[in-house]
Amino acid sequence: MKTILIVEDEMTISRVLKAYLDKNGFTTIQSYSGSEALQAFSAHNPDLILLDVMLPDGDGWSVLEALRKDSTTPVIMLTALGDVDYRLKGLTSGADDYITKPFIGEEVVARVQAVLRRSRTLLQTGDIKQYGSLKINLQSHTVHLSGEEVTFTPKDLSLFLFLANHPNQTFTREQLIENVWGMDYEGSDRAVDLAIKRIRKALGGWSSEQGEIRTLRGMGYQFSVYEA
Structure with a gap:
């Protein structure tokens, strides 16, 4: 209960x-x-x-x-x-x-x-993903940067884990709203932009040489990771 x-x-x-x-x-x-x-x-x-x-x-x-x-x-x-x-x-x-x-x-x-x-219902996979100093545990729903846990709001965590579970794939605001906020969400899609801004701030110590949350103008957002 x-x-x-x-x-x-x-x-x-x-x-x-x-x-x-x-x-x-x-x-x-x-x-x-x-x-x-x-x-x-x-x-x-x-x-x-x-x-x-x-x-x-x-x-x-x-x-x-x-x-x-x-x-x-x-x-x-x-x-x-x-x-x-x-x-x-x-x-x-x-x-x-x-x-x-x-x-x-x-x-x-x-x-x-x-x-x-x-x-x-964030994500149900048990994968652990490591991108340089960034470690993402999709089972425990935790994110660590240089050994320190990164704190997100529940919604920001949901969005980040969704993107991280689909690396190098681009999603429109509408797709992210549907998959993270849910079909019953009635607010503005600007909520996506604000969440991305907070996520980027939280990951400020993550080197852009290892990856980044990319904005593809006219297309949407992508969790981009680069091979070493």
């Missing part, structure tokens, strides 16, 4: 979210502030977090930033702000999805199930 941490200071909304998630077989934990959320996260290690942007002791972005320092737990942002800049900020900061208020309870459950499904 998956555990969902609900971080929402409006009691009515929190109760509605809890009711829908409980009805669909999830275990729920409720927090009403950023500080409570971080304490609950440490105590319960939830499988996913529903995180409101507006909180009484700060905002959801600072909570997300604190979580992403040492965790890849999926996070769905809840916001009453429909502006595209806030959506992009969430994706850039490492959120896995966003839901704009007012929302339908069934939609929240569907989004939660979709994010959990994508994080659970």
